[in-house]
Amino acid sequence: MTGRRRWSTEEILKAAAELLRTGDAESFSVRRLAAALGTDSSSLYRHFRNRTELLRAVADRVLLAAMDxxxxxxxxxxxxxxxxxxxxxxxxxxxxxxxxxxxxxxGGTGSRAVMEEVLQALRASGLPDEEIPLRYHRIVTLIAALISAEAGFSAITPEEYEQGMEQFRVAVLGADPDRFPALAHFARDLRPLGADRRAVLEDVLAAHLAHIEARTP
Structure with missing residues (x-):
């Protein structure tokens, strides 16, 4: 009798990434991944202790590829x-x-590579060592939040985008000027959330780095 195939850690992570492409973290489960691989959950738990550890490893795989x-x-x-x-x-x-x-x-190798680069850059800024951990945390939190928000917009379907645009037009152009005077005043110049997403990351990050630079000796 032929036994089940043994999947490598890299093969499991690749399959998990593909499964997440068509879903999200909320609907992702080790059981669904095991079914996609044609195996049982227990075989995956030999590589990862739980679902969260697996998701973290998938994210780290992206970081590692980015830093390569x-x-x-x-x-x-x-x-x-x-x-x-x-x-x-x-x-x-x-x-x-x-x-x-x-x-x-x-918390994997990719994450450590990102951490090392940000910390090295901050040390080169001239900031005193005691300020660097706090500045590091704020920079990484900012980058992660902006990238997550931008990715969320890019993941919506054309139908969802059109529906959102219609709701935006109704909410903004149809705003009652007595109740929302500022909104009515700027209505024709406002753009929907996500319209400038490509520029937002660079603008916000540049402003934050300028703020740090102003504090350096």
Missing amino acids: GHRPEGDWKQRITALALRLREAFGEQPQLAAVWGRYGS
Whole structure:
């Protein structure tokens, strides 16, 4: 009698990433992944202790791929900006996984590579060592939040986009000027949430880095 195939850790992570492309972290389960692989859940628990650990490993796989071949260039602000854009590109190809990273984080090799680059860049900024951990945390939280938000917009279907646009037009252009005077005043110049998503990350990050730079000796 032929036994079940033994799946490698990398094969499991690849299959999990593919499953997450068509769903989300909420609907993802080890049982569904096992069914997709044609095996039972117990065989996957030999590689990962639980669902959260598996999701973190999937997110780290994206980080690791993003950092592969990365070579820091420029000053500290350019290094952090380049890293953020590199991560955005990596998760842009797998938008469903951006929410996984933003929610579950990661503690693998890819995560350590990202942490190391941000910390090295901050040390090069001239900040005193005692300020760097806090600044690091705020930068990474900001990048993860912006990438997750941008990926969420890119993952919607054309039908969902059109429905959202129609709701936006009704809510904004049809606003009662007596109740919402400012909204009515700016209505024709406002754009829907996500319209400028490509520029938002760079603008917000640049402003935050400028704020840090102002505090350096």
